[in-house]
Amino acid sequence: MKINDVIRGKSSREVITIPPDASVRELLALLAEHNIGAVIVSGEGTAVDGIVSERDVVRKLNGDDSVLDAPVRQIMTTRVQTCEPGHDVDDLMAQMTQHRIRHVPVIENGNLVGVVSIGDVVKSRIDQLTFERDQLDNYVHQT
Secondary structure, three states: OEHHHHHHOOOOOOOOEEOOOOEHHHHHHHHHHHOOOEEEEOOOOOOOOEEEEHHHHHHHHOOOHHHHHOEHHHOOEOOOOOEOOOOEHHHHHHHHHHHOOOEEEEEEOOEEEEEEEHHHHHHHHHHHHHHHHHHHHHHHOOO
């Protein structure tokens, strides 16, 4: 299974981005509005300048409420792990596990085309296993 397959199976292919100058408070509103755990930081919406997650906010917020008015660029991760649409999902799972990340931007020809979360990967894997089980069940019970 390829990353493209996972993206096609998502209920929404919209990629939510936030500019690096936006406040952390604006970031929190965006996370809540879209019910997501991370946002791609991008000045123009097509390149990946960074990524910022709920975890980043919680870690910075602990003991310092002033972070809410700080720009997102101060808390974002700048060394972002990415993948391409043609990459294998098993390789992505290994990458997510190795780097302990839950969201990976999908880049094609230098442009941001999607985001895959660990939940997307798990759902696609369950769907694949269910399909295979059903095929085997049909084969076994065929007369």
